[in-house]
Amino acid sequence: MNVLLINPTRTGMDTHVTPPMHLVYIAHAVKRAGHNAKIIDVHYLYFKNKNTDQLKSKYAFECEMIDRIVEEDFDLLGVGAIASGYHFTKRVVKAVKEKDPKIPVIIGGGMSMSLKDLWQEKTDVDFLVESDGETVIQRFLDVYPDKEELENIHGLYVRSNGEFISTHKPDLPRNLDYIDYPDWDILDNLDDYMDIQREWINGTLPSELRLSSEDRVLPIVMTRGCPYKCTFCYHVNSIHRKHSIEYLVDYLKHLKEKYNISVLQTWDDLIMVDRRWLSDLSVELASQKLGIRIFTSGGKPNFITRELLRNMKKGGFIRLSYGVESGSQKMLDIMKKRTTVSQNYEAVKAGVEEGLFVHINMVLGMPGEDLSTLRESSAFLVKLAGKGIINSKNVSFSYATGYPGTELYQYMVDHKIVSDTEEYLKNQTGVVGYKYNLCGHQLKILEHMVKITMLKMDFMYGLYYRKYAMALSGLIRNGLKLVAVLFLAPDIKSSIKKLIGKS
Numbered sequence: 001m002n003v004l005l006i007n008p009t010r011t012g013m014d015t016h017v018t019p020p021m022h023l024v025y026i027a028h029a030v031k032r033a034g035h036n037a038k039i040i041d042v043h044y045l046y047f048k049n050k051n052t053d054q055l056k057s058k059y060a061f062e063c064e065m066i067d068r069i070v071e072e073d074f075d076l077l078g079v080g081a082i083a084s085g086y087h088f089t090k091r092v093v094k095a096v097k098e099k100d101p102k103i104p105v106i107i108g109g110g111m112s113m114s115l116k117d118l119w120q121e122k123t124d125v126d127f128l129v130e131s132d133g134e135t136v137i138q139r140f141l142d143v144y145p146d147k148e149e150l151e152n153i154h155g156l157y158v159r160s161n162g163e164f165i166s167t168h169k170p171d172l173p174r175n176l177d178y179i180d181y182p183d184w185d186i187l188d189n190l191d192d193y194m195d196i197q198r199e200w201i202n203g204t205l206p207s208e209l210r211l212s213s214e215d216r217v218l219p220i221v222m223t224r225g226c227p228y229k230c231t232f233c234y235h236v237n238s239i240h241r242k243h244s245i246e247y248l249v250d251y252l253k254h255l256k257e258k259y260n261i262s263v264l265q266t267w268d269d270l271i272m273v274d275r276r277w278l279s280d281l282s283v284e285l286a287s288q289k290l291g292i293r294i295f296t297s298g299g300k301p302n303f304i305t306r307e308l309l310r311n312m313k314k315g316g317f318i319r320l321s322y323g324v325e326s327g328s329q330k331m332l333d334i335m336k337k338r339t340t341v342s343q344n345y346e347a348v349k350a351g352v353e354e355g356l357f358v359h360i361n362m363v364l365g366m367p368g369e370d371l372s373t374l375r376e377s378s379a380f381l382v383k384l385a386g387k388g389i390i391n392s393k394n395v396s397f398s399y400a401t402g403y404p405g406t407e408l409y410q411y412m413v414d415h416k417i418v419s420d421t422e423e424y425l426k427n428q429t430g431v432v433g434y435k436y437n438l439c440g441h442q443l444k445i446l447e448h449m450v451k452i453t454m455l456k457m458d459f460m461y462g463l464y465y466r467k468y469a470m471a472l473s474g475l476i477r478n479g480l481k482l483v484a485v486l487f488l489a490p491d492i493k494s495s496i497k498k499l500i501g502k503s
């Protein structure tokens with residue numbers, strides 16, 4: 001069979017281009033099953049095209065891409081993405097089914113199960129993958145079109161009389177080593193993806209840690225799944241699974257030898273669930289002296305120990321990103337983070353003291369957020385800055401956004417903040433949006449809290465290191481912005497005054 005795999009464009013303000021690792025894994029599994037695979041990364045092509053043809057609208061570009069996809073020679077269409085890929089995928093499926101209704105369509109990734117009802121009611125999609133797709137696609141290709149056998153595949157939803165039915169839960173071994181190395185050669189523009197990744201990472205780093213133009217970067221998943229259930233996060237299953245240390249060391253050697261990789265970026269849900277394993281992995285990486293630097297996301301402060309951090313540093317880990325989210329215990333509890341404010345504080349401090357670049361994610365505007373919880377978050381960060389631990393460059397602020405399939409999204413449905421998921425997905429695609437006021441405070445209030453906090457952080461940080469010019473420039477820069485908005489938006493003056501006064 002010829003299998004065409006599509007990474008769709010995404011709705012909303014998302015400009016982020018990443019290598020479609022999910023499809024690279026699936027393409028390899030397809031080939032292993034003895035079939036042909038081709039990937040078209042429409043999201044990537046859109047951004048490449050946008051740079052050369054500013055005038056073409058996204059819609060016009062998508063129409064051209066759909067025509068091109070329909071012209072391809074394929075017997076199975078597979079699409080994988082996060083939920084914001086829904087609208088483009090819906091159009092592609094319609095066009096493909098109009099051309100030949102017998103071509104089967106299979107959907108995977110975050111948008112699969114979280115939008116099950118939409119696929120069922122609004123499209124002619126035939127199959128949904130519940131979780132990992134490597135084994136599912138191989139079994140699918142082995143048995144297609146035998147319906148009875150298809151219904152026996154673990155983790156596959158099959159449309160039957162209009163409804164998606166699955167009789168077997170996904171088969172998810174805790175040891176991930178049964179999954180082959182992804183075959184990156186399938187991407188025509190691998191070097192370009194690496195350049196884009198490098199620039200993205202550099203945008204998040206202080207100058208002394210920036211990567212050079214020689215650095216070659218790829219993403220990696222060392223573990224899959226997360227046992228927690230934070231209210232804004234989406235998971236289909238909560239089993240944490242991982243590769244063995246031997247597998248990962250061999251894979252890293254392979255990446256080094258074949259692609260000359262010098263930097264890896266982990267895309268695990270939560271890499272630290274088994275800290276003994278992570279510590280041992282780090283020790284082994286240190287002894288192998290591969291010279292690969294690793295940037296991680298998905299750190300959880302309550303897993304941190306000094307020993308772990310020390311070993312990670314020796315093993316090549318450079319950057320650690322913590323999901324701190326808030327400086328208010330009330331908000332941490334509402335989000336079901338299962339961490340405490342002091343754990344977060346100590347983990348940031350320990351990470352910096354052990355020589356890692358620590359990045360912190362904060363999320364504002366969750367239901368229950370009020371001026372006092374905002375002030376607590378501000379005070380938390382300002383305290384860290386005042387001790388010279390971090391400055392505003394270490395922090396990313398996001399605004400609460402419910403993604404389908406999360407508890408937060410259900411809250412929005414229950415409170416009639418959103419009633420039509422399809423409509424919602426047209427432009428609401430990430431925390432960057434904050435189109436919906438979930439906490440009773442306008443976006444402006446939250447934005448001001450961010451500006452005031454950054455102002456205070458950089459000022460305090462500058463004072464700590466006696467860099468008075470830095471402290472002053474931060475004060476003037478952020479202060480001017482603040483004054484401008486106070487004049488422009490008198491209706492929120494009083495709330496902001498309260499914030500400045502007490503944070």
Ligand code: B12
Nearest residue numbers: 014022078080083084108109110132133234269429430431
């Ligand atoms: C890298 C990443 C991104 C990248 C883009 C990733 C991409 N592929 O397009 C960037 C940084 C841009 C990004 C942005 C966001 N992301 Co993100 N991101 C991830 C992350 C960390 C890794 C994805 C990945 O490659 N995983 C590894 C691969 C191997 O796993 P996989 O993608 O699940 O693929 C497997 C299966 O799903 C299946 N499969 C997937 N596709 C297909 C296709 C076929 C045909 C088949 C058969 C099977 C199949 O098989 C694959 C192999 O087993 C995941 C978390 C995670 N660890 O998965 C979150 C995640 C995908 N992101 C998520 C979210 C919410 C966001 C943001 C909204 C964050 C934000 N708050 O702003 C934005 C979205 C912006 C937008 N406008 O859409 C959610 C998605 C929720 C959902 N319902 O879709 C996730 C799951 C995180 C979470 N737990 O909440 N993200």
Ligand code: SF4
Nearest residue numbers: 226228229230233269
């Ligand atoms: S935010 Fe992090 S800890 Fe919470 S459920 Fe998601 S991956 Fe797990």
